[in-house]
Amino acid sequence: MRIEIVDEAIPAEAIVAEMKAGADGAVCVFDGIVRDNTRGRRTLHLDYEAYREMALEQMKGLAAEAVTRFGVRDVALVHRLGRLVVGETSVLVVVASAHRGAAFDACRWLIDTLKTTVPIWKKEQFVDGAVWADGEPFPAAMAVHSGDDLEMLG
Amino acid sequence: MRIEIVDEAIPAEAIVAEMKAGADGAVCVFDGIVRDNTRGRRTLHLDYEAYREMALEQMKGLAAEAVTRFGVRDVALVHRLGRLVVGETSVLVVVASAHRGAAFDACRWLIDTLKTTVPIWKKEQFVDGAVWADGEPFPAAMAVHSGDDLEMLG
Amino acid sequence: MLGYSGLMRVRVLYFGVLRDLAGHREVEVELAEGLSVAEFLAFQRASFQRASVAEASQLWDSIAVAVNKEYARGDVVLRDGDEVALLPPVSGGRGL
């Protein structure tokens, strides 16, 4: 498993190439790239930052869970930090598996879960200003308050 | 849209690279590769053959339908024919889209639908014999007999 | 088949396991005009069985037919010069 947080361009082709093994019938790749707009507002660049050590541990945990949960053979999960311009890859997910259903399911679960649980944030620089991108709410397992907590604090 | 049936190695990296455009936030790739076994039986190579002109038309139709149905920006669909050895790519599906949900959905629909509707067959050469791989049943829209036909023939 | 007025020529294509069973990929045949796809398929099935090259009936029940490179229903009527292909269940791609 190749799980990394990097500060330079992600070598997507090399990572995909090294993932393939004889037992694989399917490789599913998700390549997240910097779009030229967000809801129609023109993007100049994005700045990604992370709680780096924690993010890497979370990513390792997700990769291991994907292998167990979906029965895939191998996973690569690489996220880039720093300033990225339009067209550059911010995150690469690669899943290699004997069968395609598991490869798709694991790949999608990995990117969906990464986006709500791995401590990485991005600031979008538009032509007319900059904002921190809204994140989706944390899953219950990561939240400070369970229902019980809230009542205790009440 | 790059829709092709080829007789030589699929240039996957070049195809993926040329698919990216500024409006894309997500690229989903499915790379179908020759596995070293089928249900534990060791594979030497696969021979793919097609009803070539029809297969290409079907693939063009699927790509166009994927764009309409899922709202993705662009699709590449390339299938290789002839003899392939373990580790080689037989089919490549690439979907570029502003958003990742549509990219995943379109990519998976394309490979699932290709596998049941595009007239391509493969013969698997094992160490101990060769067999035509079982296909999945045709969808109702491609079958000769609707329920009505069967009654007429009764 | 009685009452048909004449003959037509169609080109028949076999693929996959059917090509191996037929021993060739392509043949030109003369058929009675007005034959439907379903009738054509029944004749093909019978002729394979006569030649003792029949596979399980499961295969024949699952075959699709393309007329001039498009999937055709059983009630489509064949015409002179048609290209008719017998298609076993397809198995392109990879990663089932």
Add this chain to the structure above:
Amino acid sequence: MLGYSGLMRVRVLYFGVLRDLAGHREVEVELAEGLSVAEFLAFQRASFQRASVAEASQLWDSIAVAVNKEYARGDVVLRDGDEVALLPPVSGGRGL
């Protein structure tokens, strides 16, 4: 807070929009021993509001807290030397 027996030092990390609001990424603070994550978060929220750098309460309701690089529930009790991070909803990846 009455009745706590002493003080402890914890390192507090701010990320994303909170780092911009705080004006720094990291600070060491002294806190009463026995403080829970939920109590700590309430104090942080109040201090941001005192400094008039509060964002919508929606932000504070959605913050997660990591203690020593692991997500922590509100009832976790902080200890001397802990690293406590305030995490706004994350937005890594791409292609929402």
